[in-house]
Amino acid sequence: MSLDRVARERLVRALAGSVIEHADELTSLDQAIGDGDHGLNMKRGFEAVLAALPGLADKSLPEMLKAIGMTLVMKVGGASGPLVGTFFMELGKALPEQPSRSDLVAATEKAIEAVKARGRSEAGQKTLLDVLVPVHAVLAGGGDAKAIAAEAAQAADRTTPMQAIRGRASFLGERSIGHMDPGSRSASLLIGAAVETLEF
Numbered sequence: 320m321s322l323d324r325v326a327r328e329r330l331v332r333a334l335a336g337s338v339i340e341h342a343d344e345l346t347s348l349d350q351a352i353g354d355g356d357h358g359l360n361m362k363r364g365f366e367a368v369l370a371a372l373p374g375l376a377d378k379s380l381p382e383m384l385k386a387i388g389m390t391l392v393m394k395v396g397g398a399s400g401p402l403v404g405t406f407f408m409e410l411g412k413a414l415p416e417q418p419s420r421s422d423l424v425a426a427t428e429k430a431i432e433a434v435k436a437r438g439r440s441e442a443g444q445k446t447l448l449d450v451l452v453p454v455h456a457v458l459a460g461g462g463d464a465k466a467i468a469a470e471a472a473q474a475a476d477r478t479t480p481m482q483a484i485r486g487r488a489s490f491l492g493e494r495s496i497g498h499m500d501p502g503s504r505s506a507s508l509l510i511g512a513a514v515e516t517l518e519f
């Protein structure tokens with residue numbers, strides 16, 4: 320997988336656009352089981368990423384991902400900022416400049432482990448890990464872009480019947496059941512945008 324400057328810029332625009340265009344939806348998901356700021360949090364973060372764009376795309380892929388992660392940690396805020404930011408930063412740290420598919424599998428695994436450590440969380444607790452972990456399994460199993468995007472969307476849907484064990488939604492106990500996890504939806508949007516832009 321080799322991304323030239325144009326492809327890196329296209330990737331950043333697709334990632335940012337996917338959450339900015341769905342900010343209202345993310346907000347209403349978070350209104351149901353959180354404090355209603357997830358759409359705004361993600362939008363603020365990715366607008367800051369877009370504002371840094373000309374310089375961002377000049378960087379190598381790993382350096383660009385690290386810079387995106389740092390911007391997200393600083394700008395998104397909430398519980399999700401440090402978690403999504405950590406994912407991008409660790410991905411950048413773990414990826415070589417021209418990653419093979421197996422490099423991508425290994426690097427996303429490391430980034431997921433870093434998110435788990437940061438959130439003291441694991442899959443099954445109605446968080447973005449419920450998208451990241453099953454999508455990683457499809458990636459590791461050789462799934463193509465279509466299979467990865469489909470798994471991301473289905474995994475976000477599968478958080479609806481779960482009870483939240485981590486994050487603000489966990490305060491609701493059983494009342495968190497029946498609503499999709501906002502962070503899982505944004506993760507699914509970002510993954511969908513990434514695989515649409517990248518070649519697998």
Ligand code: ADP
Pocket residue numbers: 349353354355356357360361396397398399400402437438439440445446447448485486487500501502503
């Ligand atoms: P906040 O809850 O601080 O308002 P956001 O609304 O931006 O933050 O993000 C909420 C999302 O963050 C949740 O939907 C969930 O996916 C994710 N999340 C929250 N806490 C954790 C955690 N400990 N581990 C993993 N993900 C978490």
Ligand code: MG
Pocket residue numbers: 349353354355356357397487
């Ligand atoms: Mg919130």
Ligand code: MG
Pocket residue numbers: 354356397398
């Ligand atoms: Mg909040």
